[in-house]
Amino acid sequence: MSFTGKVAIVTGAATAKALAREGAKVVLLDINEDNLQDVANDREHGYKPLIITADVTKDEDIKNILKETLDNFNHLDILMNNAGIGKKSTIFDENLMDNFDHVIMNTNLCSMVYLTHLAAPYLIKTKGNIVNTSSICSLRTIEGKDLLGYSVSKAGVDHFTRCVALDLAPHGVSVNAVNPGPTKTNIIKNREAWIRCTAFKILSEPEEIAGLILFLASDKARSVTGSTYVCDNGALLT
Template sequence: MTQRTAIITGGSSGIGLAIAQQLAQQDYRIAIVARDPQRLQQAARQIGPGTRHYAANLSRRGAVEEVAARLAEDLGTVDVVVNNAGFTRVIAADTPLAQAEREWDAVIEGNLKSTFLFTLAMLPHLRKPGGRIINLSSIAAQCGSGSPGALGYSAAKAGVQGFTLNLARELGPQGITVNAIAPGFIADTRFFGAGLPQDRIDAIAAETPLARTGRVEDVAAAALWLASEQASFITGTITSINGGARVG
């Protein structure tokens, strides 16, 4: 069989890197896209020989068009697109309006607009039928954040979920599946910079029915399944990877 190809945005660290590694272990050709060239090079070495890496700001249409053209030229038809790129900024109800607007625009562009632009740019190169689009949402889109400051992030990830559901309807007749993964708290990432204090991590674990925090491998396993042939009749879903946190 022809070797399958996967592109992972935000693939230089955390969840994106874990997804790329698991797909590579299943003999996918891997390309990762992110902003930092140095971290991309380091990640490509971790993923394995033959991993391609591309630096681009995916919230800018020109940059997206350029990297999509390079990907198409280098890889040809693509089987799986994983939209994982994103970040958060602190926007709370009491954030001064000018600052809140500035941070809001950055978060919406970095999480929602980037997913929208990159997906549409890669659609002409996605396998039909059989293509897979996997978007990364968040538990914050479903029930908000446990602490103030995630107004923009929650809204952006809720937008990702709406985009996923609508795109699944549009692309279903072409045999392309579109799904999202909504992780809960994943401890082993750089999402919170230096990380949360241990007492806060312990509190999150205590509030979770499975009594632990998530790991990047938990999310990567879900992405691996959604990318597989076994998930060919799964589309328009939001898969929650949170240890039952919304139940607890």
Template sequence: MGTFKLPLLIYFTYYFLVLYLGPRLMRNRPPFSLKWVIIPYNLVMSLFNAYCFYRMLVGSRFGKDLISVHVSYQDPPEVAEENIRLTYLYCISKYVDMLDTLFFILRKKADQVTGLHVYHHTSNCRPRRRRLQHSNCPPSKKAFPLNNKSPKTMSCTRKYDLSNRVAIVTGSSSGIGAEIAYTFAVNGAQVVITGRNAGNLGKVAKRIEAAGGSAPLQVIGSLTDEGFPAQLIKATVDKFGGFDILVNCAGGASPNGAIDNPNLLAEYDNVMNLNVRTVVEMTVLAIPYLEKSKVGGNVLNISSIAGMKASPGLLAYNTSKAAVDMVTKTCALELGPRGIRVNSINPGPVASNFGQSMNMDPETFKEWQKNVFLKNSLIGKIGAVEDIANLAAFIVSDDGKNLVGSLVVSDTGFMLKS
């Protein structure tokens, strides 16, 4: 065997641990974090390979004997020389592979390797028992950690990478806003949720934490109260040092929207204040912090197709959403050169609690959805809050970097048919 007994022993040990023992340890869920075993081991192996490669370059017998494992002494000189050259390349590739593995683990992008936690997905996919598997499926409630710590990140493959981002989502105690906050959180963002209902905010926060997202900052209050928007911004900056995304989702309609309704003007002022003024105020307050964002600032306004298509009995609401669309375009024009993208989503009918703002009981609103919304859908279904939330995550992520001043319609073809 000569002087290459030690290199052979180390290589055989490496392949035994990585290819045989490693998967079994991970399947049996050891009570310790595997990163404290894998990281030092890969570091030692990387240093050992670097040393071997250096000794090969200086022509020592130790290095030559190491590569002679791959070279037959019976080969002609020219073949042996070629094999030695290929072996050098092989050793270099192994060294690079080990360094890549080390840095991959240090960046904590392989949760199932670092030992943070692993999820079994039991809803829409069936992973084999013998190997861990990522999936686009949402995580089920059955999850087990590889250590005794609670999970901090999602192992389910993220659709969009929102890590290292902080997002404020207004109107996030229910409906579309709550779903956007949840989707952002499970895609890696730190979120700030706000609304008037403390109980609902608590439920949203628990749902986010149960799915593996970071605990959101909860700020209770109404955006129409004087001083609250500034208070919301301050609380976010005090907690996170700044933020990168502002989602203006708070809004509502009025049951007194007809032109001849005696209460129209009072309701008009209320709707315009909530749907338009708060959007402008939050955007103005957010600009100094969004400009400083290292990943690029984003403002996303949740508008409506009501701003593009008139509907009877909704004068105040239609007008407010048309105003939001123009706010979006104007802000995009002014803030784009300053590194801030401004866009809006204009949903059509969505199965949510929107009927509450029009004083509709749930059953009446369901009938309205069936007789008006579903009837005018080109694909025979009503949009879901998840559809809008996923679209929002795309727009504010790097995948949506070319969207500036866009009014993105998501209405199942409602405007074309109605």
């Protein structure tokens, strides 16, 4: 797969590095500037992204992401929507709505909707594509994990993916989602407990998820749109 000359907006270091290795010009987003600098300073593969500090729950920050991308590269080929947080919640929580509305839904779903809305006209020009990060939590409930808000937000991501895929299909833009299971990222705190949720009894590596994302963002997947792809070490089987 070659992404030479293509411009990609990405949240997630593993995917950004993988795209850069294939020749893409990467715009890397994070709310934490230190995280961005750590990735930007990694020169293992000659990787030097355009970094933008952004809080995706703020409309002005999302607008600035598009402005900075277009100011620097003049076009956009790939939008990789990966911003998200995991926060425990149940229907019994006293502060449920603050958690549900302002934290989980705004970060995990609403920011994705707005960034896609702003990016769509530019992706149409390049017949580009969108890959959204969802979760297996959109497809099943997990006893004892208290993931009400997170699971509902990711179910929203799945159906948002299908709806936007239909909207953009006449323009030649593909839209798909990747639904990882437990993966070795900062969002997983108790890794041993999550390992027990998988059939293979292992966690996915971020690079494995990145590889699937790159396939969906490549010309090899031009006939694929509106689909969700699970990579979960068999967690849906348990």
